[in-house]
Amino acid sequence: QAKHDGRNTFRFYAPEMDKRASERLLIENHLRRALSRNELLLHYQPKVDSRSGRVLGVEALARWENPELGLVSPTRFIPVAEETGLIESIGDWILRTACAQNKQWQDEGIPPIVVAVNISATQFRRNDLVRTVCAALEATGLAPQWLELEITESMLMQRPEHAEAILRQLAAMGVGIALDDFGTGYSSLAYLKRFPVRNLKIDRSFVQEIHTAPSDAAIVRAVVSLAKSMDLDLVAEGVEVREQLDCLASLDCHVYQGYYFSKPVPAALCASLLRQSMPVAAGSDSQPA
Numbered sequence: 658q659a660k661h662d663g664r665n666t667f668r669f670y671a672p673e674m675d676k677r678a679s680e681r682l683l684i685e686n687h688l689r690r691a692l693s694r695n696e697l698l699l700h701y702q703p704k705v706d707s708r709s710g711r712v713l714g715v716e717a718l719a720r721w722e723n724p725e726l727g728l729v730s731p732t733r734f735i736p737v738a739e740e741t742g743l744i745e746s747i748g749d750w751i752l753r754t755a756c757a758q759n760k761q762w763q764d765e766g767i768p769p770i771v772v773a774v775n776i777s778a779t780q781f782r783r784n785d786l787v788r789t790v791c792a793a794l795e796a797t798g799l800a801p802q803w804l805e806l807e808i809t810e811s812m813l814m815q816r817p818e819h820a821e822a823i824l825r826q827l828a829a830m831g832v833g834i835a836l837d838d839f840g841t842g843y844s845s846l847a848y849l850k851r852f853p854v855r856n857l858k859i860d861r862s863f864v865q866e867i868h869t870a871p872s873d874a875a876i877v878r879a880v881v882s883l884a885k886s887m888d889l890d891l892v893a894e895g896v897e898v899r900e901q902l903d904c905l906a907s908l909d910c911h912v913y914q915g916y917y918f919s920k921p922v923p924a925a926l927c928a929s930l931l932r933q934s935m936p937v938a939a940g941s942d943s944q945p946a
């Protein structure tokens with residue numbers, strides 16, 4: 658409380674800065690109660706093999722529905738959660754909920770798939786990530802091989818020794834590691850050799866115009882060959898149209914996520930997708946773009 662009062666006594670901002678700061682404070686105040694009020698939920702977006710049409714896994718994506726603020730995008734509330742330390746409890750809830758959901762699907766007789774959970778920079782920096790992951794697996798009964806953590810390249814760069822130690826422990830447990838938004842961060846390719854990474858997720862920005870921009874296709878071609886020679890799995894993010902999919906397939910990239918197959922959907926809808934492993938009509942996610 659004292660912290661907020663202190664912050665509010667500074668009045669040197671330009672008006673628009675002031676507006677941003679107060680909006681930020683509004684989100685923070687609501688976010689503090691989001692967990693106890695059950696306002697957080699997870700949607701799941703399938704990862705699909707374009708050759709078989711089969712769903713290979715799902716990515717858990719956080720959603721926040723607040724009566725006053727409406728549906729708040731994770732790109733807005735995750736940074737606030739990070740700055741305020743709320744990411745500790747929220748991140749833990751996300752991890753446990755995703756593991757519990759995946760275990761439940763297995764118990765319902767759905768063929769086992771991997772659930773991927775996004776890990777924020779702050780979560781990754783903390784020393785207890787491995788313990789938190791262990792606790793989530795233990796509490797839910799999910800076997801480690803059905804969990805994958807998505808991190809970004811920049812997280813590896815900050816404290817490489819720390820990152821390596823954490824990733825080695827997770828890999829030894831059988832938990833998979835994916836590099837999210839691959840190609841957009843600053844990282845040395847040598848890191849791919851050093852860290853036990855299993856999966857590269859080609860960022861949506863390279864996929865968006867892949868069918869019309871030769872430079873994007875060239876980048877994807879290079880990543881495909883990198884993944885192949887280093888024996889890494891590869892996923893293309895943000896596939897929206899057939900042309901992108903065809904282009905990816907011609908470059909020998911066959912696993913993708915994107916609206917073309919399905920938007921992120923609530924767990925129940927995802928379960929029926931998993932049962933059929935068949936495309937669903939677009940538009941089932943009401944989140945703002």
Ligand code: C2E
Nearest residue numbers: 718719731732735751775776777895896897914915916921
């Ligand atoms: P991300 O991990 O790279 O997730 C992919 C984002 O792209 C998701 O946005 C997804 O809805 C969106 N997307 C998927 N397919 C398409 C497509 O075909 N077209 C377009 N235009 N977008 C597509 P979302 O759910 O808004 O999440 C945004 C980012 O917020 C995520 O990027 C991730 O960095 C972060 N985030 C989401 N959930 C969590 C979470 O549980 N924990 C943490 N730490 N971060 C999260």
Ligand code: MG
Nearest residue numbers: 716775807837
């Ligand atoms: Mg992700």
Ligand code: MG
Nearest residue numbers: 837838858894
């Ligand atoms: Mg991504």
Ligand code: MG
Nearest residue numbers: 838860861894
């Ligand atoms: Mg991305």
